[in-house]
Amino acid sequence: MKNKWTIIPASLLLLTGCAQEQNKATEPEQSNEQSTGQTETATNANESGQSESGTTESSNQEEPLSAEEQKHAALIEALPEDASSTDWNLILVNRENPLPEGYETNLVEVEPQKEIDERIVEPFQNWVAAAKEAGYQLYFASGYRSVERQQNNYDRSVNNYMKEGYSEAEAIEKTEEYIAVPRSSEHHTGLAVDIVDQEWIASGKGLIPEYDTQPSQHWLEETMADYGFILRYPEGTSDLTGINYESWHFRYVGKENAQYIVEQGLVLEQYIELLKERETSTQE
Numbered sequence: 216m217k218n219k220w221t222i223i224p225a226s227l228l229l230l231t232g233c234a235q236e237q238n239k240a241t242e243p244e245q246s247n248e249q250s251t252g253q254t255e256t257a258t259n260a261n262e263s264g265q266s267e268s269g270t271t272e273s274s275n276q277e278e279p280l281s282a283e284e285q286k287h288a289a290l291i292e293a294l295p296e297d298a299s300s301t302d303w304n305l306i307l308v309n310r311e312n313p314l315p316e317g318y319e320t321n322l323v324e325v326e327p328q329k330e331i332d333e334r335i336v337e338p339f340q341n342w343v344a345a346a347k348e349a350g351y352q353l354y355f356a357s358g359y360r361s362v363e364r365q366q367n368n369y370d371r372s373v374n375n376y377m378k379e380g381y382s383e384a385e386a387i388e389k390t391e392e393y394i395a396v397p398r399s400s401e402h403h404t405g406l407a408v409d410i411v412d413q414e415w416i417a418s419g420k421g422l423i424p425e426y427d428t429q430p431s432q433h434w435l436e437e438t439m440a441d442y443g444f445i446l447r448y449p450e451g452t453s454d455l456t457g458i459n460y461e462s463w464h465f466r467y468v469g470k471e472n473a474q475y476i477v478e479q480g481l482v483l484e485q486y487i488e489l490l491k492e493r494e495t496s497t498q499e
């Protein structure tokens with residue numbers, strides 16, 4: 216009961232005001248009855264719909280949220296409770312966010328010359344084992360890559376395009392469609408893996424978007440979140456990620472984060488924005 220009254224201070228004031236006036240005036244019985252009647256009606260209205268209709272009607276301060284704002288608020292509401300934009304598995308590396316100087320990672324060689332962050336070895340190996348059980352022989356094309364190595368790949372690609380007759384500017388542009396500028400590749404973190412299958416590689420096709428025509432790629436996409444991975448550069452998101460569609464590039468973010476990202480159809484950039492928004496709103 217007590218709560219009810221404290222929730223509706225505006226309406227209560229209004230009622231009190233009315234009642235006092237009536238008392239002062241010492242009106243005849245009839246109008247007293249009338250005022251009692253009014254009070255009751257008002258009270259009933261407050262009791263029945265205090266927070267919904269009552270508050271909405273009486274408060275002019277807040278505009279109702281648009282459908283888009285409601286959707287956005289619901290997204291923030293549904294974020295994994297313990298996730299933080301500063302979590303190790305959510306490090307964002309892209310063109311605007313180059314790998315921090317001095318970033319250190321403990322690497323484990325899971326295949327000859329293929330290293331990944333030791334913290335993702337278990338989920339990665341479980342995923343590969345599950346693929347095998349499902350009948351897919353995966354080919355682990357790339358894991359950790361040093362900045363120097365990325366620089367070499369980058370330079371080689373630019374040179375190749377120039378040999379094909381492109382200008383330097385064109386060669387750079389074409390290179391950057393698929394090869395990240397050194398320090399801006401997620402592979403520097405040891406949390407990203409390029410995966411196709413053995414058959415695909417044996418047929419001479421490399422890391423190309425059309426790998427998504429293969430059943431193994433479908434299987435990878437269907438199961439990735441269970442192992443904490445996301446498809447990092449989904450089709451049609453290059454304006455958000457800065458990287459064209461890569462059907463083979465998966466990124467470890469942890470199971471809870473991955474499940475949320477996949478369910479909501481987001482990219483990592485958007486997910487981190489949502490987390491940051493929640494963090495600033497709770498600081499205020």
Ligand SMILES: [Zn+2]
Pocket residue numbers: 357402407408409463464465
């Ligand atoms: Zn990759």
